[in-house]
Structures are given as structure tokens and as C-alpha cells.
Amino acid sequence: MLVTYLKVFTVGGLVCLIGQLLINLTKMTSAKILVTFLLVGVLLEAVGVFDAIKDFAKAGITIPITGFGSTLAKGAIEEVKTAGLLGALTGGMKAAAAGLSSAIFFGFLFSLICKSRTKV
Amino acid sequence: MTGGSQTIYFRNKPRVMSGYSIVGPKEAEGPLDPYFHKRLRKDDFGQKSFEKAECKLHMSAISGAIIAAGLTPADVDLNIGGDLLNQIITSSFSARELDIPFIGMYSACSTFGQSLIVGAALIDGGYIRRAACSTSSHFSTAERQYRFPLELGTQMTPTSQWTVTGAGCTLLGEKGNIFIESATVGKVVDFGITDANNMGAAMAPAAAKTVVTHLKDTGRDPTYYDYIVTGDLGIYGSRLFLELLESDGIKAASIHKDCGQMIFDKKQRCPQGGSGAGCSSVVFNSYFLHHLLAGAIKRMLLVPTGALLSKLSSLQGESIPGIANAVVFERED
Numbered sequence: 001m002l003v004t005y006l007k008v009f010t011v012g013g014l015v016c017l018i019g020q021l022l023i024n025l026t027k028m029t030s031a032k033i034l035v036t037f038l039l040v041g042v043l044l045e046a047v048g049v050f051d052a053i054k055d056f057a058k059a060g061i062t063i064p065i066t067g068f069g070s071t072l073a074k075g076a077i078e079e080v081k082t083a084g085l086l087g088a089l090t091g092g093m094k095a096a097a098a099g100l101s102s103a104i105f106f107g108f109l110f111s112l113i114c115k116s117r118t119k120v
Numbered sequence: 121m122t123g124g125s126q127t128i129y130f131r132n133k134p135r136v137m138s139g140y141s142i143v144g145p146k147e148a149e150g151p152l153d154p155y156f157h158k159r160l161r162k163d164d165f166g167q168k169s170f171e172k173a174e175c176k177l178h179m180s181a182i183s184g185a186i187i188a189a190g191l192t193p194a195d196v197d198l199n200i201g202g203d204l205l206n207q208i209i210t211s212s213f214s215a216r217e218l219d220i221p222f223i224g225m226y227s228a229c230s231t232f233g234q235s236l237i238v239g240a241a242l243i244d245g246g247y248i249r250r251a252a253c254s255t256s257s258h259f260s261t262a263e264r265q266y267r268f269p270l271e272l273g274t275q276m277t278p279t280s281q282w283t284v285t286g287a288g289c290t291l292l293g294e295k296g297n298i299f300i301e302s303a304t305v306g307k308v309v310d311f312g313i314t315d316a317n318n319m320g321a322a323m324a325p326a327a328a329k330t331v332v333t334h335l336k337d338t339g340r341d342p343t344y345y346d347y348i349v350t351g352d353l354g355i356y357g358s359r360l361f362l363e364l365l366e367s368d369g370i371k372a373a374s375i376h377k378d379c380g381q382m383i384f385d386k387k388q389r390c391p392q393g394g395s396g397a398g399c400s401s402v403v404f405n406s407y408f409l410h411h412l413l414a415g416a417i418k419r420m421l422l423v424p425t426g427a428l429l430s431k432l433s434s435l436q437g438e439s440i441p442g443i444a445n446a447v448v449f450e451r452e453d
Contacts (some may be wrong), residue, residue, distance in 0.1 A: 116170075117271065
């Protein structure tokens with residue numbers, strides 16, 4: 001159990017470290033960094049190594065946006081297998097529907113109860 | 121300002137009748153706290169939006185300066201104001217509440233210098249008697265206009281500056297022993313910097329060029345001034361500014377100060393110091409005006425610096441042109 005936490009923390013931390021280096025050393029905006037990480041997730045899933053990383057690092061790789069990229073890719077690939085080429089367009093969104101809808105729902109909910117304020 | 125010279129000499133000595141500065145809570149935690157006239161406990165100033173809060177700050181600075189001079193709004197001929205928000209809504213919305221004729225100004229963070237030059241010129245020419253020159257900025261309004269929504273909670277990059285929450289107003293007129301002796305209008309300079317988080321580097325060449333031109337036009341040595349004060353170059357920008365001056369044979373490191381660097385403490389987690397249209401105006405109207413009035417400073421060159429970018433231009437990858445205007449304040453004993 002403790003070993004699992006350690007693995008999750010190490011891999012998740014490494015992902016964040018890469019993000020921090022990109023902020024500090026490049027001119028990339030946070031939006032570009034996020035999209036890059038998402039695409040890396042898609043790529044890892046497409047070439048089939050994401051599952052191996054996930055078995056090892058669990059939430060360490062699925063909680064960062066790389067996990068979202070992998071879900072999109074996996075959904076698209078599976079839908080193609082069952083529904084043909086059109087699945088490449090529908091599958092990703094279907095697989096990610098729960099995440100997307102909850103992001104919109106909770107975003108709305110918290111906009112009702114929270115007030116924007118200056119970061120410190 | 122003819123025949124290639126960029127400097128205006130004000131023969132009738134437009135005078136500083138009063139100055140007023142009002143700042144947010146973070147600025148009040150900084151080293152200049154004792155000099156500010158008013159500090160907010162919360163940066164929303166009791167308003168529904170940060171834009172409304174900035175507007176109230178702007179108005180408070182103008183009325184503060186008018187009251188400090190023992191006048192009423194009816195005694196002021198012109199409000200020359202500017203800020204950073206689209207279509208300068210802060211200044212125009214605050215002018216809507218004040219019953220004073222209004223000229224809106226924009227040259228990013230160097231707006232304060234531009235306002236002082238126009239005010240001093242109109243007074244010097246005898247067209248008006250008194251002008252309230254005001255500028256403001258607010259961290260949260262600038263952040264969401266130029267960078268990202270506040271809710272996104274993005275990190276600051278090592279070269280980025282913290283927009284000052286505050287407003288300052290200088291009331292120019294016929295009384296007082298501090299006067300504006302001359303001013304140098306800067307040219308727009310572009311060094312090809314495209315990183316909107318590195319505005320100090322974008323503005324430093326403009327500041328250096330304006331100072332070099334000013335010294336050449338007036339035939340003065342930098343030591344003529346007790347201080348040469350730039351607006352918001354930050355730490356990197358200031359270093360670049362001094363290096364550029366040095367390459368022109370001007371040594372000014374010992375008399376150089378930067379408002380952006382002065383307003384925050386290193387402990388306050390602002391990698392490069394403060395910036396914003398309110399930065400130079402709150403620092404001038406507090407710290408520097410205090411020392412000018414006390415006689416500790418006899419002559420100073422105030423050089424507010426501006427990065428002339430918009431959200432759109434930086435998204436389209438355009439480089440950031442910089443501007444700096446220099447204003448000479450002198451004390452008459």
C-alpha cells in the first residue's frame with residue numbers, strides 16, 4: 001500500500017516537475033502546457049504504453065491531464081472497432097462525457113456559491 | 121520641442137499643488153507603506169466587481185488630491201486621466217461621477233508621465249489653471265484582461281511583474297514649491313520581445329533612449345538629478361536599462377530607482393516587482409513627493425515606462441513596443 005502511494009507520488013510529481021520547468025524555462029502559457037500534456041496522453045495511449053504506465057503509477061498519471069488525453073484516445077480507438085471509422089469522432093467524447101459534464105456542472109455550481117478574488 | 125529636440129521647457133513653472141495615493145492591501149504590506157495616503161483593507165473596496173473597485177480607487181485619488189489642496193472639484197479645470205482597461209473605462213467612468221472636464225489618456229504604464237506632460241503644457245500655455253493628472257491600475261482587473269481569468273489560478277513566471285492595485289493623482293496648478301521644469305516625450309522603441317510576461321525587457325530600451333535623449337537635449341549630466349526614477353522596469357528591466365545607459369557612456373546606477381522594485385518587498389513573492397499604470401503614480405505621489413516637499417530631494421527625473429501591447433497583439437505573436445516619457449520635478453526654496 002505504502003509502495004503504491006510512493007509510486008503515485010513520484011510519477012505525479014515528475015509530471016508536475018516537467019510542467020514547472022516548462023513554465024520557468026520556456027515562454028509557453030499555462031494553456032499551451034495543458035494542451036501539450038493532453039496530447040502526450042493521447043500519444044501514449046495510441047502507441048499503447050499508457051496502460052503500462054498506469055499499472056505502475058495509477059493516479060500519478062491518470063489525475064494529471066494526461067489521463068484525460070488517454071481516455072479520449074482509448075474511447076476513439078474502441079469505438080472505431082465497434083462502429084467503424086465514424087467512431088474516431090464520437091468515441092473520444094463518449095468516453096470523456098462524464099468528466100466533461102461534471103466539469104461544466106461543478107463549474108456552474110461553484111460559480112453560484114463562490115466569489116472571484118485576487119490570488120495571493 | 122522643435123528641430124529634432126524632444127524636450128519641452130515649461131517657462132511658467134506649472135506647480136504641484138498636491139498629490140494623493142491610495143493602494144490595496146498587498147501594496148500596504150510593502151516597504152512604502154508609511155508614505156501612502158490611504159490603504160484598503162480589502163482590494164474589492166466594498167464593490168461588486170474589481171472594475172468597480174478600481175473606478176472607486178481612481179475617484180478617491182482625484183478627490184483626495186483636490187481636498188489636500190484645499191479646493192473643490194469646481195476649482196479644477198481639467199482631469200487628465202488614464203488606466204489599463206479596455207477603452208480606459210476606469211478613468212472615464214470615474215470622470216462620469218466627477219463634475220470636471222475630462223481628457224482620457226493611454227500609454228499603458230507610462231500614462232502618468234503622459235498626463236503630467238499634457239497637464240503641464242496646458243497650464244504653461246495659459247489655457248487652463250489647474251489639472252488633476254490621475255492614473256490607476258488593479259491587479260485583478262489587469263490580470264483578467266491581459267493574462268488569464270483569476271479563477272484559473274495560474275502561476276507567475278519568473279520574469280512577470282505584479283500589477284499594482286492603486287491610484288495616484290497629482291494636482292498641478294499655480295501654488296506650491298515643487299514645479300515641473302521640463303519634460304521629454306519619448307519615442308516608441310521595439311526590441312522584438314514577444315513574451316508578455318517579460319515587459320521589463322520590452323520597456324527598458326525605450327526608457328534608456330528617453331533618458332539619453334533628455335540628457336542630450338538639456339546638456340545635463342545625470343548627476344544634475346538626485347534621482348532618475350523609472351516606472352516599472354522590475355529587476356531584469358532595470359539591469360538592462362542601466363547597461364544600455366552605460367553603453368551610451370552614462371553612469372546612473374547610483375541614482376537610479378525603479379517604482380516597481382520599490383513598492384514590493386522581496387518577501388512578497390512578486391518575482392520582478394510591481395507594474396501597472398498606478399505603479400509610478402502611487403510611488404511618486406507618496407514617497408517621492410514626500411521627499412521633494414521635505415527638501416530631501418531637490419531635483420528628480422521621473423520616467424514612467426509603458427509596454428504598448430494588447431491581449432490580441434500578444435496572442436498574435438506581435439512584439440511589444442515600449443515607451444517612456446521623462447518629467448523633471450524641481451524644488452524651489
